[in-house]
Amino acid sequence: MSRSEMRKIAMEALYQHLLMDRDIRQAVFDITHSNQIDGYLYALTMGTVEHEQELTQKLQSMLRSDWSVDRLSKLDLAILLMSMQEILYNETPKPVVINEAVTLARKYSDEDSYKLINGILDRL
Secondary structure: OOHHHHHHHHHHHHHHHHHHOOOHHHHHHHHHOOOOOOHHHHHHHHHHHHOHHHHHHHHHHHOOOOOOHHHOOHHHHHHHHHHHHHHHOOOOOHHHHHHHHHHHHHHHOOOOHHHHHHHHHHHO
């Protein structure tokens, strides 16, 4: 499984976690139908949940003063938190993460969400 595919799975699992407060391990299992989680996928999902509060606070500080994290769609929030975790903790090159996040947003989110995601991650 490619890293792009793992990012898609992580996005789906984190979306379920954020939307329904779903256990991240169960969400990954339901998507992959496997108890064996690849180390990279584990780092993306579990790392994001582990650092969720810190990442959310960092994200809030990066938004305009008249915006709140609560205004973001749960899908955009999942993409942003996962990408921030990957840049800050997995030390994946920022341009790679931004490109992957924009690709996910263009494919799965609202029409202009990728612009917001690109702008936020670029300032990280």
